[in-house]
Amino acid sequence: MSPLSIEARKDYWHGRFEAMASPCEVLVETGDRTLARSVIETVAREVWRIEQKFSRYRQDNIIHQINHADGKPVMLDEESARLIDFSDQLFQMSDGLFDITSGVLRKIWQFDGSDRVPEQDQIDALLKDIGWQRVCWEHPHLALAPGMQIDLGGIGKEYAVDRGLLLARSITDDSVLINLGGDLACTGARKIGGYWSVGRMISSHDQAVGLFRLIKGAIATSGDANRFLLKDGQRFSHILNPKTGWPIMHAPHTISVAAASCVEAGMFSTLALLQGAQAEEFLQLQQLEYWLD
Amino acid sequence: MQLKKISGQMSLAACALLQVASPVARAAAADNNWQVDSAVLLYSESDGRVSVFEPALQATRTINEDEQIDVSVVFDALTGATPNGAHATESTQTFTSASGNRSYTANPGETPLDSSFQDIRLAGSVNYRYNLDRLSRLTWGANLSGESDYLSLGGSVNFEQDINQRNTTLMAGLALSQDTLLPSGGVPCSLTAMPLASENEDDVFQSAGNSDDKLTTDLMFGVTQVLNRKTLFQANYSYSQSTGYLNDPSKIVSVIDPATGLPASSGFFNTALTRNLPYVYENRPDSRTRQSLYSKIVRYLNEDVIHLSYRYYRDDWDITSHTLDLKYRYQMEGDFLQPHVRLYQQSAASFKQHDLQLGRDVDAATGEVLVDYASNDYRLAESQTVTLGLKYGKLLAANQQFSMRAEWMQQTIQEPGVSESEKTPGLDAIIVQFNYSIKF
Numbered sequence: 001m002s003p004l005s006i007e008a009r010k011d012y013w014h015g016r017f018e019a020m021a022s023p024c025e026v027l028v029e030t031g032d033r034t035l036a037r038s039v040i041e042t043v044a045r046e047v048w049r050i051e052q053k054f055s056r057y058r059q060d061n062i063i064h065q066i067n068h069a070d071g072k073p074v075m076l077d078e079e080s081a082r083l084i085d086f087s088d089q090l091f092q093m094s095d096g097l098f099d100i101t102s103g104v105l106r107k108i109w110q111f112d113g114s115d116r117v118p119e120q121d122q123i124d125a126l127l128k129d130i131g132w133q134r135v136c137w138e139h140p141h142l143a144l145a146p147g148m149q150i151d152l153g154g155i156g157k158e159y160a161v162d163r164g165l166l167l168a169r170s171i172t173d174d175s176v177l178i179n180l181g182g183d184l185a186c187t188g189a190r191k192i193g194g195y196w197s198v199g200r201m202i203s204s205h206d207q208a209v210g211l212f213r214l215i216k217g218a219i220a221t222s223g224d225a226n227r228f229l230l231k232d233g234q235r236f237s238h239i240l241n242p243k244t245g246w247p248i249m250h251a252p253h254t255i256s257v258a259a260a261s262c263v264e265a266g267m268f269s270t271l272a273l274l275q276g277a278q279a280e281e282f283l284q285l286q287q288l289e290y291w292l293d
Numbered sequence: 294m295q296l297k298k299i300s301g302q303m304s305l306a307a308c309a310l311l312q313v314a315s316p317v318a319r320a321a322a323a324d325n326n327w328q329v330d331s332a333v334l335l336y337s338e339s340d341g342r343v344s345v346f347e348p349a350l351q352a353t354r355t356i357n358e359d360e361q362i363d364v365s366v367v368f369d370a371l372t373g374a375t376p377n378g379a380h381a382t383e384s385t386q387t388f389t390s391a392s393g394n395r396s397y398t399a400n401p402g403e404t405p406l407d408s409s410f411q412d413i414r415l416a417g418s419v420n421y422r423y424n425l426d427r428l429s430r431l432t433w434g435a436n437l438s439g440e441s442d443y444l445s446l447g448g449s450v451n452f453e454q455d456i457n458q459r460n461t462t463l464m465a466g467l468a469l470s471q472d473t474l475l476p477s478g479g480v481p482c483s484l485t486a487m488p489l490a491s492e493n494e495d496d497v498f499q500s501a502g503n504s505d506d507k508l509t510t511d512l513m514f515g516v517t518q519v520l521n522r523k524t525l526f527q528a529n530y531s532y533s534q535s536t537g538y539l540n541d542p543s544k545i546v547s548v549i550d551p552a553t554g555l556p557a558s559s560g561f562f563n564t565a566l567t568r569n570l571p572y573v574y575e576n577r578p579d580s581r582t583r584q585s586l587y588s589k590i591v592r593y594l595n596e597d598v599i600h601l602s603y604r605y606y607r608d609d610w611d612i613t614s615h616t617l618d619l620k621y622r623y624q625m626e627g628d629f630l631q632p633h634v635r636l637y638q639q640s641a642a643s644f645k646q647h648d649l650q651l652g653r654d655v656d657a658a659t660g661e662v663l664v665d666y667a668s669n670d671y672r673l674a675e676s677q678t679v680t681l682g683l684k685y686g687k688l689l690a691a692n693q694q695f696s697m698r699a700e701w702m703q704q705t706i707q708e709p710g711v712s713e714s715e716k717t718p719g720l721d722a723i724i725v726q727f728n729y730s731i732k733f
Contacts, residue, residue: 086310093299093306162311173427188427189357215357263307268300278296285627286300287688 004044006037011192015040019047020055020157022181026164029175029190039171043164043178050160054083054152056103066142066150073136073143081140083152083159090267091132097274098267099132101144102242103151109247111238115231123245130242158220158266161185165262177214185218185262200256200291212256220265222273223254223293239273250277258289297626298596305523305593313459328353330730339721342406343373359424369414374406378544378669379572380648380715381405384555389490389570391543393478396490404718407543414440428455434468445472449511464515464529472507476542480505483576484662486562486569487545505538525591533583545572546669547648548655557651561660569660573649575668577642583608596624606639612673614639628687633700635680642673647711671717675707682724692732700724 004017013036015026026043028036053061066074076084090098104126108118129147136143144150161178162185168176169187177186177196186196198219200210212219222239229236229247236247251273259265268288272279283290329352336345351365379386379399386399390409399405416438424430434449447470454463474480479500481487515529548571550557556571564570589602604616615638622631644666649655654664682700689695704720 082310082312086306089302089306093302159310162307166311166313169427189359194357260304261307261311263310264300264303267303267307271299275296282296284690285296285298285688286303287298287692288300 004041006033006040008033011190013037013040015044017044017047019044020051020160020180022157024181025177025179026168027177027179027196028168028172029192030172035172035174039168039176042167042171043176046164046167047160047180050156050163053080054156056149056151056153063150063152066144067148069144071143071146073138073141076140076142078140083155084137084142085139086263087150087152087155088132088137090271094271094274096131096133096243097241098154098271099130099242100150100152100154101130101132101135101148102240103153104129104149105240105242105245109229109238109240111228111236113228113230115229117229117231117236127245130245154270155263155266157181157183158218158262161218161262183218183220183262183266184212184214185265186214186216189215214258217258217260218262218265219256219258220262220269221254221256222266222269223252237273239270241274248274248276251275252279252292254291254293255279255283256291257283298624301593301596301598326355326733328355328730328732330728332726332728334724334726336722336724338373340718341373342720343371343375346370361422363420363422365418367414367416369412369416371413372411374408376671376717377405377407378575379405379547379556380669380711380717382547382549382555382715386556387489387570388545388572389487391476391478393488394490394492402714412440412442414438414443416445428459429453436470442475442477443472444475445470447471451513460519462517464513464517466511466513466515468509468511468513470509470511472509472537473504474507474538474542475504479503480538481542481574483540484573484667486548486660487572487574489564489568489570491568507535507537507539509533509535523593527587527589527591529585529587531583531585531587534580535583536580539577539579539581540575540668541670542574544575544668544670546575546646546667547572548651549648550651551653557655557657560657562651562657573655573660573662573667575670576662576666577644577668578610578666581608581610598622598624610673611643612639612641628685631684631686631698633680633682633684633698635678635682637676637678637680639676641675641707642668644668645670645673647708647715669717671706674717675709676704677707678702678704694728694730696728698724698726 004015006013006015012027012029013033017024024047026040028039030036052058054063055061056063058064062076062080087100108122108126110116134145135148157180161180161183164178165176165185165187175186175188175190177184179198184198190196195213195215197211197213200212228238237251239248239251241248255269255272257265257268257272259268268286272283275282280292332349334347347367347369349365349367351363353361353363355361377388381402381404383401385401386405387396388405389396397408416436418434418436420432420434422430422432430453432451436447438445447468449466449468451464451466456463480502482501511531511533513529513531515527517525517527520526548557548562558571561567562569562571583606585604585606587602587604589600592599600620602618606614617636620631620633622629646667647669649662649667651657655662680700680702682698684696684698686694686696702722702724706717706719708716
């Protein structure tokens with residue numbers, strides 16, 4: 001397990017650890033070191049648990065089992081089933097643009113800043129293994145056609161933030177902020193100053209370009225960071241349309257959205273990116289606060 | 294993907310995933326602390342009866358996560374005429390205005406309308422709401438309302454507690470209000486004859502004083518229950534007790550001579566000699582206990598929303614009423630349409646009396662009224678009201694919303710045993726309202 005550090009700050013305790021390939025921070029507004037440690041450890045354990053359980057890189061978890069069932073139904077535990085239900089609802093809400101079976105496109109799209117754009121026949125070959133409408137999901141039984149795979153990477157971080165916060169809230173009424181690689185949420189207003197300030201990172205800068213001031217709820221950010229392809233002057237973002245297998249064009253580079261929960265904020269920023277040039281119009285429709293770059 | 298509003302669906306999906314009840318708490322960035330709602334309402338009754346022009350403004354300030362305060366101001370301008378309680382007869386009828394120095398008439402067959410019915414009202418309220426802890430909230434409120442002849446002062450406190458993993462909210466509230474009536478010309482003595490108008494106002498009324506008071510206590514208990522991801526149920530019980538002066542000082546009841554079927558004109562009511570018009574000021578009991586049960590279901594259908602509510606009401610004046618209300622919010626892209634249907638039915642108050650009969654209810658010689666209570670206020674009569682409306686709302690920007698609604702209301706009044714020509718006519722009214730709200 002990765003190391004966990006805890007330091008005292010002026011009005012709060014600051015815990016750090018690594019999870020899901022991102023730096024993770026937990027800020028607890030208390031003077032009580034024991035309480036702070038207990039909150040930070042609880043959150044870290046929960047985030048690591050979720051990472052292990054749902055990572056697509058491991059071979060000892062439910063995702064591996066589902067992806068290698070060779071067409072046979074897998075019976076899911078209650079938490080996995082809830083995540084699948086959620087993904088199913090997202091697929092419906094987004095008219096198929098949010099699709100957890102689209103991860104296989106990564107085999108041919110590598111967003112390393114190069115100009116290696118795949119050929120149409122490579123894409124076509126993969127498209128036959130994509131499409132949530134083709135899986136058989138009868139709660140709690142999930143069966144994928146052979147060749148298909150699911151990937152909960154698009155939900156995992158946000159889910160981990162919300163879960164961590166729920167556990168933190170059960171331990172303390174003090175304000176707690178969790179920042180998992182730029183997806184953040186806090187339990188409530190701080191006693192001192194009211195809000196938490198978190199640096200706002202956008203894809204084209206290494207430094208924070210501004211500050212988010214969060215009183216309650218969550219902010220999540222989606223973007224193409226440094227992950228894109230450039231060919232003939234055209235920039236291909238790493239947001240792929242699961243229906244065509246091609247990147248979404250003309251989307252903002254970075255979208256941050258504020259919502260009640262990190263899951264909602266994250267899904268709105270992702271769905272907005274999937275709207276391409278209509279991202280802002282989509283966000284306005286949702287009556288949420290957002291930031292674009 | 295077609296652009297559409299999915300925030301409601303998303304919120305429900307996230308709640309199911311995280312196994313929490315609806316996260317009412319929206320995200321709040323530090324600089325979005327104000328919400329201002331403004332509205333203008335126009336109400337107009339048919340046949341030149343009452344018209345109301347009512348602008349209103351409400352400002353809500355979120356002080357921090359745990360505290361919120363709102364302040365609202367409403368202005369009303371009322372003009373027009375309203376039935377004074379006497380009924381249409383085959384003769385011309387003469388009445389005295391509230392000030393006592395002016396008279397007005399109703400032609401044969403015409404329902405007498407008091408055209409001095411105009412007023413302006415200014416009302417304001419303040420509510421302060423704060424969290425006691427993570428699961429409970431308290432709201433303190435104060436309100437003040439004034440017209441030229443009316444003053445109302447009130448205070449309230451409301452407690453809410455979430456239980457059952459926030460799937461259930463319990464509510465208890467208490468409100469007190471003290472109203473003072475200051476009719477021009479004084480408070481008329483109930484069940485005494487309306488005098489003939491006179492230039493010398495001081496001669497006219499036997500006044501029961503310049504003002505009178507009414508005290509109202511309201512108790513309310515409620516429960517809101519999340520039934521499932523898409524359905525919310527709410528039930529309230531309220532108990533209200535009013536004591537003091539509950540009459541409408543401008544309402545009268547006709548005294549009819551059964552021999553002629555016309556307003557009494559002999560003896561005590563020989564106006565030329567005694568200056569007594571054949572009408573007496575109404576009288577209602579000096580206490581009223583009201584109880585109501587209200588239930589409501591809100592059901593989300595993807596983006597559309599159905600609101601269905603039913604209210605049962607009864608009081609110790611024998612009025613029982615039923616209200617059924619249905620709204621369907623049809624969500625489009627960035628705007629919505631909301632048709633509305635409301636059905637209302639009430640029974641008459643026990644002392645609702647079309648008129649008083651000379652000899653039977655009123656002593657012909659002394660004018661003494663022999664019944665304890667009598668009122669012919671159409672609002673206490675058996676009635677049915679149908680309201681049909683349509684509301685349209687549009688999101689102008691992420692922080693600004695506009696809506697307007699138009700409603701048509703038709704009220705029918707039932708007066709069993711009263712001849713068609715003497716009945717209080719029903720009422721058609723149109724309501725138009727414009728709303729604009731902004732957050733910053």
